[in-house]
Amino acid sequence: MRTPRHSDERGIALAMAVFGIMVIGALVAGAFVAGRLEHRTSQNSLFAAQAFEAGEAGLSDMMTNWNTGTYNGMAAGDTLTLPTVMLDASTAYTGRVTRLNDNIFMVVSAGQKMNAGGGVMSQRLVGTFARLFLPVVQMNAAITVDGEMTIGGSAEATGMDWVPGGWGGCPAPADVAGIRTSADEINTNGANCNNLDCVDGSPQAVTNDATIDSTIFNNFGGITFDELAAMANFQISGVQNGLAPTLDAGGRCDTSNLLNWGEPWSATTFGACFNYFPILHAPGDVKLNGGRGQGTLLVEGDLELAGGVEFYGPVIVKGRVKSTGTGGHINGGIMAGQVDLDPSTFSGNSLAQFSSCAIMRALQAAATARPLGERAWTHVYSMY
Amino acid sequence: MKNRRGMTLIELMIAMVIFSIVGGLMLQFIVNTQRLSRDQAERADLQGDLRTGALLVPSELREVGVSATASDLQVMAANAIQYRAMRGFGVTCFVGPAEIRLLNTAAIPYSGVRRPFAARDRLLLFAEGDPATPADDSWADLVIVGVNMTSTCGARPAIALTVGPFAGTLPGGLADVVAGGPARVYEIMRLESYAAGGQIWLGARSVSAGEVSLMPVLGPLAAANGFQLAYLDANGNPTANNLLVRSIRVTLRGLTSAPVSRALGQAPAIVQDSIVTLVALRNAGP
Numbered sequence: 001m002r003t004p005r006h007s008d009e010r011g012i013a014l015a016m017a018v019f020g021i022m023v024i025g026a027l028v029a030g031a032f033v034a035g036r037l038e039h040r041t042s043q044n045s046l047f048a049a050q051a052f053e054a055g056e057a058g059l060s061d062m063m064t065n066w067n068t069g070t071y072n073g074m075a076a077g078d079t080l081t082l083p084t085v086m087l088d089a090s091t092a093y094t095g096r097v098t099r100l101n102d103n104i105f106m107v108v109s110a111g112q113k114m115n116a117g118g119g120v121m122s123q124r125l126v127g128t129f130a131r132l133f134l135p136v137v138q139m140n141a142a143i144t145v146d147g148e149m150t151i152g153g154s155a156e157a158t159g160m161d162w163v164p165g166g167w168g169g170c171p172a173p174a175d176v177a178g179i180r181t182s183a184d185e186i187n188t189n190g191a192n193c194n195n196l197d198c199v200d201g202s203p204q205a206v207t208n209d210a211t212i213d214s215t216i217f218n219n220f221g222g223i224t225f226d227e228l229a230a231m232a233n234f235q236i237s238g239v240q241n242g243l244a245p246t247l248d249a250g251g252r253c254d255t256s257n258l259l260n261w262g263e264p265w266s267a268t269t270f271g272a273c274f275n276y277f278p279i280l281h282a283p284g285d286v287k288l289n290g291g292r293g294q295g296t297l298l299v300e301g302d303l304e305l306a307g308g309v310e311f312y313g314p315v316i317v318k319g320r321v322k323s324t325g326t327g328g329h330i331n332g333g334i335m336a337g338q339v340d341l342d343p344s345t346f347s348g349n350s351l352a353q354f355s356s357c358a359i360m361r362a363l364q365a366a367a368t369a370r371p372l373g374e375r376a377w378t379h380v381y382s383m384y
Numbered sequence: 385m386k387n388r389r390g391m392t393l394i395e396l397m398i399a400m401v402i403f404s405i406v407g408g409l410m411l412q413f414i415v416n417t418q419r420l421s422r423d424q425a426e427r428a429d430l431q432g433d434l435r436t437g438a439l440l441v442p443s444e445l446r447e448v449g450v451s452a453t454a455s456d457l458q459v460m461a462a463n464a465i466q467y468r469a470m471r472g473f474g475v476t477c478f479v480g481p482a483e484i485r486l487l488n489t490a491a492i493p494y495s496g497v498r499r500p501f502a503a504r505d506r507l508l509l510f511a512e513g514d515p516a517t518p519a520d521d522s523w524a525d526l527v528i529v530g531v532n533m534t535s536t537c538g539a540r541p542a543i544a545l546t547v548g549p550f551a552g553t554l555p556g557g558l559a560d561v562v563a564g565g566p567a568r569v570y571e572i573m574r575l576e577s578y579a580a581g582g583q584i585w586l587g588a589r590s591v592s593a594g595e596v597s598l599m600p601v602l603g604p605l606a607a608a609n610g611f612q613l614a615y616l617d618a619n620g621n622p623t624a625n626n627l628l629v630r631s632i633r634v635t636l637r638g639l640t641s642a643p644v645s646r647a648l649g650q651a652p653a654i655v656q657d658s659i660v661t662l663v664a665l666r667n668a669g670p
Contacts (some may be wrong), residue, residue, distance in 0.1 A: 020410060027417045034421065038428050045435050076564060079491050098492060100475050101564030103515050106492075129510070129566045131518060373521055375449045375508065375568060377666035378473055381495045 047113040047122035050091055055111025055126040058085065058093025062107055063130065063371065069233050069255060072132065072365040073275040074099040090114050102169060105130045105369055108380050125380035132367035134360075135228060135296075136221030137314050138211070139333040141180040142201065142354040146212050146337050149181055151198060152189025155323065155350040159201025163357045164312060164331060166266025170357035175202040178354075182212040201354070217318055217335060225316070228366060229298050232281035234258055243291030243309065245270035261293025264312040264331070264358075277313060277365030285319070288328060294358070296366045305330070305350065312355070313362030323350040332358035423644040427655065430638045433602045434659040437586065437636040440601065441575065442663040444469055445632055450668035455626035460615050464576035465632075466591060471505060472496015472569045477537035479561045481550070484509065484526070485535055485542040486567055494543055500569045502531050504593040507545060508568040511560040524552050524561055528569070575601075577611035584610045586636070606637035606656055616662075630668045634661045 062082075074080060074097070082095040091113055098106040108127040112120050142157045143149070151157060161173035178201030179186055186205055192198055199205050218225045233255070245263035248254040253262075253273035261280065263273035278295040286299055290307030297303070297311065302319040305328030315321070317336040327350030334352050371377065447470040448456045459466035474486030474494040484507060488494045500507075505528050513520035530546030554560045572591040577584055578598050584605045587598025605611055614633040617623040636659050643652035 016406075023410070023414065027414070027421075030421060031417075031424075034424060034428070038431075041432065041435070045439065048439070077492070100492075100566065101562060103512065104510070104565055106475070106566070131512075131521070133518065370518075372510070372566075373518055374451050374454075375447075375510075375523060375667050378447060378470065378568075379443070379497075381472070381497060382493050 044122070048124060051111045051113040051122040052124040052126070053111065054087055054091040054093050054113065055109045055124045057087055058095055058109030058111060059107065059126055059128055061085070061093075062095045062097070062109065063128065063369065066369045068231055068366060068368065069276075069278060071097050071099070071105065071369070072367060073253075073277065075275065076101050084112075090116075100129075102364065103132045104372075105132075107369075125382075127378050127380040128376045129372045129378070130369040130376065131372055132364060132369050133222055134363045134367045135223045137316070137333075137335070137359065137363065138216045139314055139335060139354075139359055141177040141206070142330075142333055142352040143179045144212060144216075144333065144335045145179070145181045145183075146214070146217070147181070148183050148187065149179070150187040150189055151179070152193045154192055154198075155327065155352075156198045156200070157352040158199070159204075159354045161357075162331065162353050162355045164264060164266075164355060167357055167361070169361075171360055174356060176354055177201040177203050177206045178352075179205040180209045180212060181205075181207055182209055184208050217316060217337075223368070225298065225318075228279065228296070229281040229300075231279055231366065231368070232298070233278035233295075234280050236280050236282045236286050237284055239287045239289055241289045241291075241307075243288065243293040243311075245273040245276075245292075247272055259291070261295050261311075264292055264294040264310065275365075277362045279366050294362060296362045303336070308349070312358040314359050327351075329353065331355045332362065419645060422642075423652075426640040426642055426644045427657075430640050430655065430657050433638045434636050434657060437602050437634075437638075438659050438661050441634050441636075442661050444573065444575065445634075445663045446666055448665050448667065450627060450629055450665055452627060455629070456667075457615075457626040457629055458572065459574070460613070460624065460626055460629070461576075462613060463609075463611050464574065465613055466572065466574040468570045469573040470568055470570050471498060472500065474543065474567050474569075476509065476561070476563050476565055476567050477540065477542055479509070479558060479563050481558060482546060484545045484547055484567065485537050486545065487537060488533075488541045488543050496569060499533060500528055500531050500543065500545060501593075502528050502546075504528075504590065505569050505571050506592065507547060508570065509558075509561045510565040510567065511554050511558075512562060512565060513555065513560050520555075522554065522560075523568075524550055524554055524558060526550055574598075575611075577605060583639075586611045602636075602638070604639045604641060606639055606658075609635070610637045610639075611635075612637075630665055632663045632665070634663060635659075 076099050079098040084092050084094045086092045094110045096108045100106055107130050108125060110123055110125045113122040115121055142159045157178040159176040159178040161175050163170050178199035184207055196205055243259050243261050246254045246257045246260045253276045254260055261278055262276035263270040280295055280297050282299040285301035287304040288309040290309050292310040294312035296313050297315045299317040303317045303321045305323045308326040309328040311330050313332045315330055315334045319337050321334055321336045329351040331353045332355050448467050456468035472495055475492050476484060477487045478485035486494050507526045507528050508523040511522050511524050527548040528545050529548050532544040535542045535544030550558050574591050575588050576598060578587050584607050585600045585603030588601050589595040589598045612635040615623055615629045616631045617628045618630045638657055640655045644655050645652050
């Protein structure tokens, strides 16, 4: 019997099997590629939607938590890029704020969807034009008082609108009364104030002013006293000695310093604080003793001025304002329940000087921003 | 005896039968797989179309502005919408009676889907009026008659737009528009379903550019209600008043362009799929 040899086993089974495997493999690979393509396309749509929503969340976040201290102090044309905020493990937004002019800002939020390694899978940019909503403070005099007031000695109150030296972007000066009061008379003390000689303005003074009531101390246009107080940069109390602008190690205005209330004087080495107008809130009584500062001062108790302190901006006091010692200079305006600038208790060079410019700049810094009433929201196609 | 190698006739016949059966099965498999693959591609195309529509239409409509006194919605029909489509924005650095310049610097660039075009685009300029109050804020509408992409504002790059005379109602005219304010470029667009080649498509045309024919955007769509729009007010109720629209519900019903298999025993047929998107108008309100 003959032993079979391999060379006798002819046929095409192996070739057929290989061919079949190739065909099936190609079909499976094709289906896999098509499926993967579809999956990736769907995933990209999902990533784009997630990035868009992250951008929207960022925009909403920035507008809701408007940083008055930082944004409102920016000069026109300045841009501030904010640190990236993670919304969850894979979505984030990066905000950017550009000041376009005195009142208008462009706020852009770049929403991102990222992979586990932090690589950006998708990015969408959305923005909104926002404008500052200035508190409307009815400050039509150097001193507005709801009740009795006494002025005397060398103290002065002038409603002649004054622009502090070196300040720009101010409204056209418009003179106002030196004093407005709801009472029927203004008490004077000392020869210097006979016949209200220490009061200047247009008109000099107004008594029995029916427009003065508690409303003007609590409602400032679309914002209340409490809302404004809630936005305060600092809560203050007791005695504030030696207000002075300070810079941090990087030469920026040191806004963390409780006694740094900005730099009202122009062309000094503290120019970085020139646009810094903090909101200062005293829940009770407070005394300012010497130095200089600017901003919006809100006092729920009594305010005492001493040591020749200089302050620029609106001062709203629910209690009394009192000057002692060398008193103080308020450039802007004072609103108070009662005012006592009596020289018998201090060496009378207190000054209440009306300045619409100081009031406006301080209120601009205190203003919140809201989207424009019309056409605020926009797609953004290149990073602002 | 002679050595007889090879196969007998019976072996050969059996081999041929087996080969035929295996070959037939393989052919059937290949045909089925190919059909399945084609069907999947059709369905993927359909879903891709719907996805495109769900991105494109909201992207177009999201910026539409509606206020108490004016609306960007010019035509509101169930299968058509005509609106002011925002194409870009910039910040003014010069405002004159016949020329407006927009900054185009690295820090403050003109930002848009495309550059502005004369005759096709119009310009909206923010007019602040009294800076102390937002109550008198408005937008001045101007026609763009010329575009210079390489202009300057001082030393800064800018886009100069020659504009037609202002015919609006600002108290101070264009003097109420201050440099440094926002400006928007827009054109009037129309989205509408239309029939072509025996099928329904979603088309778009620029009304401002004088386009008469709709350009196909996606399709084919279902004949009766392939592109449907519902205009909703602040409470989600349908409204025909273009000043009250706060959101638009967009429904797209797409069709495969060829019959596809559905289930065993069923003949291939055109398949329909749909997507519904609610577009909240970001600039409508309050």
